[in-house]
Amino acid sequence: MAAAVNESDAAAARARLDTLTSWNADWKGLRVAVLGLGVTGFSVADTLTELGADVLVLAPTVDDDRARILEVIGARLVRHPLDAVPSELEEFDPELVVASPGFHPDHPVLEWAGATGVAVWGDVELAWRVRDKVNTAEWILVTGTNGKTTTVQLTATFLAANGLRAAPCGNIGVPVLDAVRDPGGFDVLVVELSSYQLHHLPTVGPGALHPWASVVLNIADDHLDWHGSPEAYRAAKATVYANTKVACVYNRADETTMHMVEDAEVEEGARAIGFGLDVPGPSDFGVVEGILCDRAFLEERRTAALEIATVDELAVRGLGAPHVVANILAASALARSYGVPVGIIHDALGEFRLDAHRIEVVAEAGGIRWIDDSKATNPHAAEASLRAFGRVVWIVGGLLKGVDADGLVAAHAARLRAAIVIGEDRAPLVAAFRRHAPELPLFEVVTDDTETVMPEAVALAAGIAEAGDTVLLAPAAASMDQFTDYADRGRRFHEAVRARLGGEADGDTAPLEPNDEG
Numbered sequence: 001m002a003a004a005v006n007e008s009d010a011a012a013a014r015a016r017l018d019t020l021t022s023w024n025a026d027w028k029g030l031r032v033a034v035l036g037l038g039v040t041g042f043s044v045a046d047t048l049t050e051l052g053a054d055v056l057v058l059a060p061t062v063d064d065d066r067a068r069i070l071e072v073i074g075a076r077l078v079r080h081p082l083d084a085v086p087s088e089l090e091e092f093d094p095e096l097v098v099a100s101p102g103f104h105p106d107h108p109v110l111e112w113a114g115a116t117g118v119a120v121w122g123d124v125e126l127a128w129r130v131r132d133k134v135n136t137a138e139w140i141l142v143t144g145t146n147g148k149t150t151t152v153q154l155t156a157t158f159l160a161a162n163g164l165r166a167a168p169c170g171n172i173g174v175p176v177l178d179a180v181r182d183p184g185g186f187d188v189l190v191v192e193l194s195s196y197q198l199h200h201l202p203t204v205g206p207g208a209l210h211p212w213a214s215v216v217l218n219i220a221d222d223h224l225d226w227h228g229s230p231e232a233y234r235a236a237k238a239t240v241y242a243n244t245k246v247a248c249v250y251n252r253a254d255e256t257t258m259h260m261v262e263d264a265e266v267e268e269g270a271r272a273i274g275f276g277l278d279v280p281g282p283s284d285f286g287v288v289e290g291i292l293c294d295r296a297f298l299e300e301r302r303t304a305a306l307e308i309a310t311v312d313e314l315a316v317r318g319l320g321a322p323h324v325v326a327n328i329l330a331a332s333a334l335a336r337s338y339g340v341p342v343g344i345i346h347d348a349l350g351e352f353r354l355d356a357h358r359i360e361v362v363a364e365a366g367g368i369r370w371i372d373d374s375k376a377t378n379p380h381a382a383e384a385s386l387r388a389f390g391r392v393v394w395i396v397g398g399l400l401k402g403v404d405a406d407g408l409v410a411a412h413a414a415r416l417r418a419a420i421v422i423g424e425d426r427a428p429l430v431a432a433f434r435r436h437a438p439e440l441p442l443f444e445v446v447t448d449d450t451e452t453v454m455p456e457a458v459a460l461a462a463g464i465a466e467a468g469d470t471v472l473l474a475p476a477a478a479s480m481d482q483f484t485d486y487a488d489r490g491r492r493f494h495e496a497v498r499a500r501l502g503g504e505a506d507g508d509t510a511p512l513e514p515n516d517e518g
Contacts, residue, residue, distance in 0.1 A: 007117065010116070010117030010118070013095040013096070013117075013118070013119070014117075014119060016030070016095065017095070017096060017119055017206075018205070018206050019206075020129055020206075021129050021206045021207075022129070022130070022132055023051070023130040023131075023132050023133040024132070025129075027048070027051035027052050027053050028051075028052035028053070029052065029053070029054055030048075030051075030052075030053040030054065030095055030096065031053070031054045031056075031092060031093065031094045031095045031096070032048050032053045032054065032055050032056070032094060032095070032096045032097070032098060033056050033057075033058060033089055033092060033094040033096070033097045033098070033109075034048070034055060034056070034057045034058070034075075034097075034098050034100075035058055035059075035082070035097065035098070035099045035100055035103050035107075035109060035110075036058075036059055036099070036100030036102065036103065037057055037059035037061075037062050037063065037066050037067070037070075037077070038100055038102075039173070039175060040100045040101060040123050040175050041057065041059065041100040042066050042069075042070075043123065043175035043177040043178050044098050044100075044123050044126060044175075044177065045057050045070060045073075045075045046069075046073060046177075047126065047130065047177045047181065048075075048098075048126075049073045049074050049075050050073075050181075051130070055074075055075040055076065056075070056076045056077075056078065056088070056089070056092045056094065057070060057075055057076065057077045057078065058078050058080055058082060058086060058088075058089060058109065059077070059078075059079060059080075059082075060079075060080065060081050060082045062077065062079055082107070082108070082109060083108065084108050085108055085109055085112045089109065089112075094113075094118055095118070095119070096118065096119050096120075096121060097109065097110070097113045097118055097119070097120045097121070098120075098121050098122065098123065098126060099120055099121075099122060099200065100123070101122065101123075101171075101194055101196035101197050102196065105199065120200060121200060121207065122196075122197050122199075122200035122201065123175060123176060123177055123197070124170070124176055124191070124193065124197050124200075124201060124209070125200065125201055125202065125207040125209075126177065127175075127176035127177045127179075127180050128207065128209050129206070129207060130177075130180060131180050133180060133181055134180075134181070134182065134183060134184070134185040135185040135186075137167075137180075137185070137186045137187055137188055137189050138187070138188050138189070138211075138212040138338075139188075139189050139191055139209065139211045139212060140155060140188060140189070140190045140191065140211060140212055140213045140214070140334050140338070141191050141193055141209070141211045141213070141214040141215070141240045141244075142155065142190065142191065142192050142193065142214075142215055142217070142240075142334070143192070143193045143194070143195070143198060143215070143216055143217070143237055143240045144215070144216050144217025144218045144219070144237070144251075144257075145217070145218050145219055145220045145378060145380045145381070146217065146218060146220075146323070146376075146378065146380050146381040146384060147217045147218065147323060147326070147327045147330075147381075147384075148171065148172075148192045148193075148194075148217065149171075149172050149192060149355060149358075149375075150324065150327045150331075150354060150355070150358065151215070151217060151327045151330050151331045151334075152168045152170075152172050152190050152191075152192045153168055153172070153352075153355070154327060154328060154331035154332075154352060155168075155190045155331040155334045155335055156168040156188075156190045157348050157351075157352055158331060158332070158335035158340050158344065158345050158348050159187075159188050159190070159335055159338060159340060161340070161344050161345075161347065161348040162335075162339075162340040162341070162344045164187040164188055164338075165184070165185065165186045165187045165188070166186060166187065166188045166189075166190060167179040167182070167186045167188070167189050167190065168190050168192070169189055169190070169191055169192070170191040170192040170193055170197070171192040171193060171194040171197060172192040176189065176191055188212070188338065190334075191211075193240060195233055195236040195237055196236075198236040198237060198239045198240060199236045199239075201239050203239060203242035203243065203265065208242065208243055209242070209243060210243040210244075210245060210267065211240075211243070211244050211245065212244075212245055212246050212247075212337070212338065213244060213245075213246050213247040213248070213249060213333075213334050213337045213338070214240045214241050214244045214247075214248055214249065215240070215248075215249035215250070215330050215333070215334060216237050216238070216240055216241070216250060216251070216257045216260055217251060217257075217326075217327065217330055218251050218253075218254045218257065218380065219234060219237060219254055219256045219257060220378065220379065220380030234256065234260075237260070238260040238263065238264065241260055241261055241264035241266065242264055242265055242266070243265065243266060243267060244264070244266045244267065244270045245266075245267045245269075245270055246269070246270055246271070246337050246338075247270065247271055247273050247333065247334070247337035248261045248264060248266060248270055248271070248272050248273065249273045249274075249275060249330055249333045249334060249337075250272065250273070250274055250275075251274070251275060251276065251326070251330070252274040252275065252276035252278065252284065252286075253276050253277070253278075253326075258272075258274070271283065271296075273285070273296050273333045273337070274286075275326065275329040275330050275332075275333055276326070276329070277322060277325060277326060277329075280293055280294075280295045280296075280305065281295065282295055282296075282301045282302045283295070283296045283301065284296060285308075285329040285330075285332055285333045286329065287311065287325070287329075288305065290310055290311045290312060291307050291308075291309075291310050291311075292307070292308040292309050292310070292311070292314075292325070292328065292329060292332070293305035293306065293307060293308065294306040294308060294332065294333075294336055294342055296333065296336065297336040297337065306342045307342065307346075308328075308329075308332055308342050308345055308346055308349075309328075309345075309346050309349055311325060313349075314328065314349065317349070317350065317352070317353075318353070318354065318359075318361070319349070319352070319354070321359055321384070321385075321388035322384070322387060322388065323384035323385075323387075323388070324354070324359070328349065332345050355375070356372075356487070356490065357372050357373070357374040357375045357486060357487055357489075357490035358373060358375045359371060359372075359373045359385055359388060360372045360373070360490075362493065362494050362497045362498075363497050363498070363501055365501050366467060367466075367467030367468055367469075368465045368466070368467060368468075368469050368470070368471060369389075369469075369470045369471070370470075370471045370497045370501075371385075371389070371470055371471065371472045371473065371474075372473050372490045372493050372494060373385040373472060373473060373474040374473055374475065374479070374486045374487070374489045374490030374493065375486050375490070376474040376475060376476060377398075377475065377476075377477065377478050377479065377486055378401070378403060378476060378477070378478075379403055379404075379405045379407070379408040379476045381474070381476070382396065382408060382474040382475065382476035383408055383411065383412070385472060385474040386408075386412045386415065386472070386474060387412075389415075389470040389472060390415065390468070390469075390470065391415060391416075391417050391468060391469045391470065392412075392415055392416055392417060392469065392470050392471075392472045393416070393417045393418050393419075393420070393461045393464060393465045393469055393470070393471045393472065394412075394416055394418070394419045394420065394472055394474065395420045395422065395457050395461060395471070395472065395473045395474075395475070395493075396419060396420070396421055396422070396429060396474065396475055396476055396477070397421045397422040397423035397425065397426055397429055397475055397476075397477055398422065398423035398424065398425065398475045398476075398477030398478050398479050398480075398481055398482070398489075399423065399424055399425055399477050399478040399479070399480060399481045400425040400428065400429075400476075400477050400478075401477070401478055404428070405428065405429060405432060405476055405477075406428070406432045406435070406436075408476060409429070409432040409433055409435075409436050409437070410432070410435075410436040413433070413436045413437035413440060416437065416440055417441070417464060417465065417466070417469050418440060418441040418442070418443065418460075418461075418464045418465075419433055419437075419440060419441075419442050419443070420443045420444075420445065420457050420460050420461055421433075421442070421443065421444050421445070422444075422445045422453055422457055422475070422482070423475070423477055423481050423482060424481035424482070425477060425481075426444055426446075430442065430444065441464060443460045445457050445460070448482065450482050450483060450492070453482055453492070454489075454492040454493050454495070454496040455496045455499065455500075457493075457496070458471075458493070458496040458497055458500050459500065462500055462501075473489075473490070473493045475489070
């Protein structure tokens with residue numbers, strides 16, 4: 001009898017959740033457990049308490065300021081390692097669990113929710129359901145293994161230059177719920193989505209997103225320790241195209257993204273728009289004789305194209321690396337789908353600057369360039385960075401997150417002057433270099449001291465780099481083994497380079513403030 005009662009309660013809870021598709025729906029008294037109290041978890045708890053829900057926050061680590069605010073707004077907090085299901089959660093008997101992105105699908109609390117029939121949402125589904133608080137903005141979704149943040153920023157910049165209120169948000173650092181609740185309202189939200197966030201998104205039903213446009217920029221193995229397999233990772237990414245209304249943008253150089261579009265259930269009239277560094281077809285964006293072109297959003301697209309910018313113009317502005325040009329084309333496609341004229345995009349590019357720690361020039365001295373691409377946190381990103389330079393002294397390593405970097409080493413060994421391996425997962429990288437480049441000068445920084453890792457790596461690089469070389473920090477790995485995040489890693493590289501070169505360095509080497517690692 002108890003099992004039948006539980007099933008009945010679960011069915012009633014699901015039926016109620018199906019009605020919650022507006023800020024003005026009846027959220028009062030809904031029992032919600034929120035996992036995590038980082039930036040995302042706090043935005044969820046704050047939103048739900050404002051809606052009148054009964055909120056229990058479970059967190060293994062807690063910021064004291066957020067904990068105090070939780071008490072003020074009326075949410076309860078349980079500090080717990082979450083290595084098992086807390087008794088407080090079972091007693092609370094939630095109707096809904098909202099998980100922060102970092103919680104693995106096999107986390108004990110999420111497995112408990114699945115076994116007991118409790119619905120699990122992510123913050124993005126909650127934001128979609130309450131998106132009408134101020135006004136109902138259109139959503140443009142951006143995902144991919146690399147280039148997400150740059151593409152989101154570019155797209156939002158193009159939209160804003162055309163007079164629209166556009167908010168870059170999501171995995172870029174500003175929770176979607178904060179953008180939805182902004183009292184000024186927005187015309188368009190440009191939402192960066194990680195594979196973690198996409199894992200929890202439904203593609204049908206009341207919680208399914210219906211974006212204006214969407215893009216998967218590229219796909220390479222990443223976060224396999226979280227998703228469990230390459231197939232699961234790709235399936236999560238493909239979710240971004242579901243129900244797209246106007247434009248599904250894909251990468252012509254990455255066949256996987258094209259197949260994702262082909263397999264997606266989209267709204268009637270949605271178009272597939274390709275982008276790439278080659279000559280574009282009649283529904284594509286691409287490059288013709290050094291000119292970035294739109295052959296998708298003009299009536300005469302079978303016989304003509306619209307000029308966006310030239311590669312030479314972009315190179316002068318520090319935007320000429322091939323993967324950056326690809327991001328510009330993808331962002332242009334998204335913005336053009338919303339009616340932004342190419343002239344507006346061209347002029348906005350003149351003011352755009354890449355984030356700190358993304359192929360950022362730290363210094364030039366003695367004919368040697370020092371480049372910080374600390375944001376290259378996986379092999380795919382590091383490969384794009386390596387392709388942008390000639391002879392390289394490569395500083396590489398960190399947490400590989402279950403990804404094999406052997407192919408990356410094999411592909412780029414010929415362009416290397418030397419390799420300097422840092423981080424916790426040094427052994428597979430060292431083995432790959434010895435296998436594919438046995439004659440290459442190879443150094444290991446074996447210290448675990450955060451204060452000395454970068455000074456040692458920079459000293460080794462300075463000792464072997466020659467005029468015409470680029471010393472490139474493109475770790476191909478996450479940073480949390482030795483640093484707070486990729487930004488901390490990049491800042492320490494800047495400091496070590498400045499300390500090493502002193503007055504020799506040319507140009508402004510002051511680092512900018514980056515976004516959080518996502």
